[in-house]
Amino acid sequence: MDEITLTRIRALQPELSAIRRDIHAHPEMGMEEVRTSALVAEKLRAWGFDVAEGIGKYGVVASLKGNRPGQRAIGLRCDMDALAIEEATGLPHASTNKGVMHACGHDGHTAMLLGAARHLKEHPDFGGTVHFIFQPAEEGRGGARAMIADGLFDRFPVDAVYGLHNDPKMPFGTFASRPGPAMAAGDRWVVTFRGTGGHGGAAPHLATDVAVLQAQFVLAMQTIVARNIAAVDAAVISVGAIHGGSMASTNVMPSEMVIGGTARSYTEAVRDTMERRMRELATGLAASFGCSAEVTYDRRGTAVVNHAEQTEVALAAAADLAGADKVDGNPPLITGGEDFSLMLQARPGAFMFMGIGAGGATSEGLHTPTYDFNDDAIPNGVGYWVSVVRKELGGLAE
Structure with a gap:
């Protein structure tokens, strides 16, 4: 990317950093982004x-339509929601909304896309149309699905759509993406075992014991990945919660145990196998213990599967900005999930990761109470978006 463009982008950093910190101080959960979406709209209108x-x-x-001839249209998407985490950074711009914080950097994502919108509005030297998409509720509350169902791509048609996410574990100024599966489908499951309960001291032999049942189930689930999924396929099943009984009555055997967790996969075939085997193990083990089982398997999203052509565009855009040595075109698969996957099902596109380093309070990584987006990375994100537009829709010669 030419030095003139970089200088213009860097000049936006103080304003964008102030916006980012304002959003960080006022985080909102998914489908509750009243203030954040209003702020985004206000800034965009102020810029014309x-x-x-x-x-x-x-x-x-x-x-935004460029000032050159061209009919193609692309979408650039960011997310705006926060997480239910109590912030522990102690920063001046720390969350003022108790129990909610921007622990995933969506405040930074929003600021970077706003910066790209402003720069391109002032320098629309491209042909075609860019739609800047600010999405609510990426963190498991269905924002991408809601926007698509509300006619996003009917009202704002695109030939391709692009997403970007920060990574504090990647070195500052680096980028990574890969064609094909890149991030996992994230499912949530809950199994409820019901039995008679009973007196754990006087008459355990007269009860059907759901506590031992759930222990056997948790162990048996580990065989799904080990023995039902091919060794060349990747999958994860984890237990995140076990509830049953009362610490006030530890001599009472509970009549109900609830186990919940997550499952991750990259193909629908593996996903189908995990759900089927989980149901079979739960019902089969329950029957052998004289108990019953209820299984809920919630498919929250699909795997992020990047399209080859758009991934090539994204990697080239990153290389033009940062240099080819700072771009990884074959990073490891990520078992984290992203509902941008639904946009990639609707339209061709690619999802990129950008290294922000461990600046500020980012050293413990995403989804932790001490995370804070590194404001020094804002120009890199803006520059990446501008570079994608140039690759897709043309622009100044590099």
Whole structure:
């Protein structure tokens, strides 16, 4: 990327950092982004955009047509929601909303896409249309699905759509993406075992013991990945919660135990196998213990599967910005999930990771109480978006 463009982008950092910290101080959970979406819309209008609000409840879209001939259209998407985590950074811009914080950097994502919108509005040297998509509720509350169901790509047609996420574990200024599966489908499951309960001291032999049953089930689930999934396929099943009985009555055998967790996979075939075997193990073991089982398997999203052509564009855009030596085109698979996967099912596109290093309070990584987005990385994100637009829709010669 030419030095003139980089200088213009870097000049936006103080303003974008202030916006980012304001959003960080006022985090909102998914489908509750009242203030955040209003702030985004306000900034875009102040910079001369026509803005559409309320798409999928709190989604915001602004569009920009370049000053060169061209009919292609692309979407650039960021997420705006926070997480239910109590912040422990002690920073001046720390969360003022108790129990909620921007622990995944969506405040930074929003600021970077706003910066790209502003820069391109002032320098629309491309042919075609860019739709800037600000999505609510990425963190498991269905924001992408809601926007698509509300006609996102009917109202704002695109030939390709791109997403970007920060990674504090990657070195500052680096980028990584890969064609094909890149991130896992994230499912949530809950199994409820029911038995008679009983007196754990006087008459355990007269009870059906759901406590021992759940222990056997948790162990048996480990055989799903080990023995039902091919060794060349990747899958994860983890237990995140076990509830039953009362610490106030530890001599009472509970009549109900509830186990919940997550499952991750990259193909629908593996996903189907995990759900089927989980149900079989739960019902089979329950029957052998004289108990019953109820299984809920919630498919929250699909695997992020990048399209080859758009991944090539994304990697080239990153290389033009950072240099080819800072771009990894074959990073390891990530078992984390992303609902951008649904947008990739609807339209061709690619999802990119950007290293922000361990600046500020980011050293413990995403989804931790001490995370904070590294503001020094904001120009890199803006520059990446501008570079994607140039690769897709043309622009100044590099």
